[in-house]
Amino acid sequence: MFCYQCEQTARGIGCTKAGVCGKDGVTADLQDVLTHLAKGVAMLAHRARQAGGALDPEVDRFVVEALFTTVTNVNFDADRLEGLIRRAAEVRARARGLYVEACARRGLEPEALAGPVAFEPAADRQGLLAQAAGLGIQARRQSLGEDRAGVLELALYGLKGAAAYVDHALVLSERDEALLGWFHQALDRLAAEPPLEELVALSLEVGALNLRAMELLDRANTGTYGHPEPTAVRVSAVRGKAILVSGHDLKDLALLLEQTAGKGVNIYTHGEMLPALAYPGLKRHPHLVGNYGGAWQDQQREFEAFPGAVLMTTNCIQKPRESYRGRIFTTGLVAFPGVTHVTSEDFSPVIQAALGAPGFTADEPERRITIGFARNAVLGVADKVVAAVKAGKIKHFFLVGGCDGAKPGRNYYTEFAQSAPRDSVILTLACGKYRFNKLEFGDIDGIPRLLDIGQCNDAHSAVQIALALAQAFQTDVNSLPLSLVLSWYEQKAVAILLSLLHLGIRNIRLGPSLPAFVTPAVLGVLVEKFGLAPVTTPEADLRALLRTA
Numbered sequence: 132m133f134c135y136q137c138e139q140t141a142r143g144i145g146c147t148k149a150g151v152c153g154k155d156g157v158t159a160d161l162q163d164v165l166t167h168l169a170k171g172v173a174m175l176a177h178r179a180r181q182a183g184g185a186l187d188p189e190v191d192r193f194v195v196e197a198l199f200t201t202v203t204n205v206n207f208d209a210d211r212l213e214g215l216i217r218r219a220a221e222v223r224a225r226a227r228g229l230y231v232e233a234c235a236r237r238g239l240e241p242e243a244l245a246g247p248v249a250f251e252p253a254a255d256r257q258g259l260l261a262q263a264a265g266l267g268i269q270a271r272r273q274s275l276g277e278d279r280a281g282v283l284e285l286a287l288y289g290l291k292g293a294a295a296y297v298d299h300a301l302v303l304s305e306r307d308e309a310l311l312g313w314f315h316q317a318l319d320r321l322a323a324e325p326p327l328e329e330l331v332a333l334s335l336e337v338g339a340l341n342l343r344a345m346e347l348l349d350r351a352n353t354g355t356y357g358h359p360e361p362t363a364v365r366v367s368a369v370r371g372k373a374i375l376v377s378g379h380d381l382k383d384l385a386l387l388l389e390q391t392a393g394k395g396v397n398i399y400t401h402g403e404m405l406p407a408l409a410y411p412g413l414k415r416h417p418h419l420v421g422n423y424g425g426a427w428q429d430q431q432r433e434f435e436a437f438p439g440a441v442l443m444t445t446n447c448i449q450k451p452r453e454s455y456r457g458r459i460f461t462t463g464l465v466a467f468p469g470v471t472h473v474t475s476e477d478f479s480p481v482i483q484a485a486l487g488a489p490g491f492t493a494d495e496p497e498r499r500i501t502i503g504f505a506r507n508a509v510l511g512v513a514d515k516v517v518a519a520v521k522a523g524k525i526k527h528f529f530l531v532g533g534c535d536g537a538k539p540g541r542n543y544y545t546e547f548a549q550s551a552p553r554d555s556v557i558l559t560l561a562c563g564k565y566r567f568n569k570l571e572f573g574d575i576d577g578i579p580r581l582l583d584i585g586q587c588n589d590a591h592s593a594v595q596i597a598l599a600l601a602q603a604f605q606t607d608v609n610s611l612p613l614s615l616v617l618s619w620y621e622q623k624a625v626a627i628l629l630s631l632l633h634l635g636i637r638n639i640r641l642g643p644s645l646p647a648f649v650t651p652a653v654l655g656v657l658v659e660k661f662g663l664a665p666v667t668t669p670e671a672d673l674r675a676l677l678r679t680a
């Protein structure tokens with residue numbers, strides 16, 4: 132195995148024997164085979180679309196799911212991955228059929244395609260693992276060189292991140308045919324392994340694609356559950372039986388809320404599910420009582436202490452401790468060997484586990500934090516914000532957040548938020564916010580100094596807010612008194628970074644360390660073109676950002 136797709140990669144170089152995340156070599160190699168096959172499906176689906184062939188939702192969905200499955204901390208289960216590889220071969224045959232049929236209708240000769248289209252997966256596990264050696268990153272590093280292979284991975288990881296968002300939207304029946312076609316086209320171009328300059332351009336195009344994916348998911352979430360609204364949510368436990376829901380899939384939470392109504396079980400959010408508590412369509416359930424715990428990397432300690440059942444709807448799952456292995460469940464694409472996998476149609480095993488567990492025996496002292504400042508809520512008070520800026524009461528905006536991780540060095544974000552001047556407003560999103568979201572920041576003329584925009588995909592909201600501010604001040608986003616200080620961990624953060632670069636946003640600070648797949652030469656391009664810089668110390672970065680504002 133060789134994997135360097137996330138920030139915690141071994142020694143900042145790459146995981147080779149086993150992943151720091153817990154992914155074993157077999158799983159990593161099978162993920163490489165699956166990714167290769169997904170490219171083959173996309174190549175054929177792209178050509179079928181171009182030839183005016185019929186659209187096949189199963190083919191579209193499979194490509195998205197295959198990529199999402201390989202995102203960090205989603206699927207650790209080699210058996211499930213092998214099953215997906217077998218299915219990929221079937222789906223590819225369907226896509227081939229669409230292409231051949233479309234060509235026949237138009238009197239065209241189908242292209243003779245090699246690479247991922249011609250690849251035949253071996254019949255057994257050992258054979259697949261032997262094939263994986265030629266399909267992974269190391270093989271590409273040898274054939275393409277470090278720079279080209281690295282940028283190819285950059286674009287691929289962006290696509291993986293975007294796939295997660297598209298999948299969540301598809302779950303809520305929100306489809307964008309053009310976006311799905313764009314996905315196939317991007318994978319087709321990636322599979323052709325073009326020259327470096329083209330790969331850099333493709334990476335920025337993936338950023339554009341991801342913007343559209345986040346917009347699609349925003350439409351799906353707000354169309355189904357309403358616009359998030361500022362909500363003081365409870366972050367301390369209440370007496371009673373309990374289920375803790377983590378991950379990002381709002382529909383899973385909604386279905387669980389319906390299936391637990393009247394059963395005497397309280398539902399809590401964990402990690403990236405926290406923003407769900409601000410959606411009118413979800414918070415209307417009285418047994419959705421609040422949030423428990425913090426970000427994903429605290430789960431082993433927090434799940435162990437939680438006296439109920441735990442449901443993981445997506446990443447980030449970690450290897451469960453024995454103490455809670457019998458009461459943690461996965462659903463959707465997330466999977467871990469030995470953990471019971473349930474479907475959202477029937478969460479009864481989760482409910483039974485919660486009823487069998489002790490639950491909280493007493494109310495904890497009530498504590499609340501306010502969330503729900505997505506685009507609709509912030510733009511609803513835009514006049515007030517603009518007036519505070521014009522009156523000199525708000526001098527700067529910081530967007531501090533992103534994906535959190537387990538490596539030391541992430542206290543930077545806590546210290547940065549705490550050191551931000553009193554006349555600045557901090558916008559935050561994704562699980563990185565747990566570094567400071569329970570601290571007191573006060574307000575400026577009634578505008579909270581800490582505005583929690585939501586999940587990582589709500590970067591779409593952050594972009595809308597920035598664009599609206601730019602419009603109000605008749606300028607562009609780069610000329611606003613706005614600085615982005617982002618933490619990254621996995622591939623959704625890569626997708627978001629590419630989206631911001633695609634928008635031409637400059638001087639982003641990125642940490643806690645830079646991606647291993649970005650070589651010094653490629654970093655040089657990003658620094659020169661976008662002023663992208665690694666984080667240093669909170670004091671030095673604050674000084675520099677306020678000076679250049």
Ligand code: SF4
Pocket residue numbers: 134135136137138139140141145146149150151152153154159203204
């Ligand atoms: S996902 Fe991250 S930690 Fe896991 S194997 Fe890959 S680089 Fe290593």
Ligand code: SF4
Pocket residue numbers: 379402403427446447533534535536561562563587620621623624
């Ligand atoms: S936002 Fe946080 S919880 Fe979600 S995938 Fe990224 S690191 Fe994991």
